[in-house]
Amino acid sequence: MSRRNFIRNSGLVAAASAVSFPMLNIRSAGAAETVKVGILHSLTGTIAIAEKSVVDAEMLAIEEINKAGGVMGMRIEPVIEDGASDWPTFAEKARKLLERDKVAAVMGCYTSASRKAVLPVFEKLKGLLYYPTYYEGLEQSPNIMYTAQEATQSVIAAMEWLAKNKGKSFYMIGSDYIWPRTTIKIAKATLARLGGKLVGEGYYPLGHIEFSSEINKIKAAKPDVILNCVVGGSNVAFFKQLAAAGITGKSQTILSLAVSEEEVSGIGADNTVGTLTCMGYFESLKNPANDRFVKAFKAKYGANRVTGDTLACGYTSVYLWKLAAEKAKSFDVAKVVAASSGLEFDGPEGKVKFHTANHHLWKHARIGMFKPDGQVDMIHESPLIEPNPFPKL
């Protein structure tokens, strides 16, 4: 009997006769059969584009766990709150989830700005946040578990690979806020260490749609590599205008740090074909856990939906919390955090492992090339990289 079956069966038995198995009633009477988990993402506003599907992936994980018997025999009861792409709203909703709903953990946030907004709330109210988005690093809160790539696992790894394989003159372009700015700062420091040359850089406001001047500059600078840290809808404009100006993945190395399979469905696969991306996860990864994940996701939400890095991380987050709670035999935040140290899980992206101290995951940096169907061909996979949110530059 596998562990999963055991849990499911014991869950069923517990449901049928809760009284006769007192050892399964971890919580005192009343809250007996469910444990609340908060889901805090933007369902409305600008960032809903990215966050709505993360919610889908997290709900899928919760549904699977509940079907398999829940966590320590308890069903997970999701409490979904809308951060509305507005950072103060995120903080307010985080407080509501922790104070009123008394959730055991929260899966949430996408932008660094929203994470920075909820961080003091989680630290003050001793909550637990699983943050499933790749980010710039330079943070480590005792109340946050970071389940996606930080800088050393994405931009630094990508820069090293690019400098070795594609050339050493770089043009860097990004949206104008904390993530792209910090990421490009790290990229520049890495480039200096590798002996490369920066031939230009440009920042544009989020949502900007006119890139033709920058493209003219790129054409004049003739870089070996364009490092693209543009975020969100601007990418659609950037790629369409690059293609219209005759710069495509065929003739020019372009590596994007914020474009996954999900974004490609809006940009148009024929505009991204041949360009590169660096993520921890691609839908096209071949392993049993990913096959299961992709199949279940498409069965639940439709065959035309695609998965992507943040979706896989959101899905993994729920399971990591479940495993940690089971290991700790408690939903107490301090105990779950302690139990997370060194915790391993076979997720859609392969084996991941929490660092023993810094709350981040050991991850592969994967570089892939977009195919005409919008999926990714992996062309480089690093070994598991130790997370280091405060790298020496």
Added chain:
Amino acid sequence: MTVDMFAMQAFTGLSIFTILMLMALGLAIVFGLMGVINMAHGELMAMGAYTSYGTALFFQKFMPSLMDAYVFVGIVLAFIVTSVFGFLLERGLIRFLYRRPLDTLLATWGLSLILQQVFRQFIDAKEVEVPTVSWLKGAWQVTEGIALPLSRLFIIVLAIVTAAVVYMILFRTRAGLRIRAVTQNRVMAGAAGIDTARVDALSFAFGCGLAGIAGSSFTMLASTGPTTGQQYIVDTFIVVVFGGVESLLGTISSAFLIGQMQSWFEFGLGGSMARASILALVIAVLYFRPNGLFAAKVRR
């Protein structure tokens, strides 16, 4: 700077000029002539873009052989859909709010949020892909170093044609005469036998239709999603206000000036700094000419 570079930047300036002009023409009528602060104007552009998207899907499915022509059908349909919506909007909401600019501002801002959520809920929270037709892909290679993107050339032509049509309608037709009469002196125009309510509804619908055309053609350059309208609305208002409300020529010249500034500032300063500098300049100009560059003298 090489000659090629200069030529490319000049073309970029021209392209941004026509894009801004196309964006602003509709608002120049709605806000400029009628005085309605329509915060949902951006969402009407998004509606035009979504109409193009729908047309593309239809052509892909039912007549793939005519796919290359969908772009024209898309533009015409976008005009029809948004102008019908604009007509209903004027009859259902805006006409109750004339002379109450603050209420109009709040009501249309609310409407823009509602429309965004409608797009998000019923179409897709993510951006949708509107295909660019094959004959507008790529660039016209004039010389070795000068390549002019075909989609931008198309928009330049479209913007000039649209501006010409708007000019003809306003200044060479009876309908245009009535619109101008109502704008300049509503009471007098009414006394002269013009059905002012009908003129209001039709000019509002026309302005909205122009937003639809703009939105539809911008799918070639930018994204189509629930918040697409927000990307356009600020620029659109800046162009109209900077040029001088109530002046079509002002709108066009202001689009030209801002387009050139954006092109050269972005080249010299980079994106975010260019944006800040343009806004600073606009503020400075409005300080000295509060009614914009070309303030028309209007009897109230």
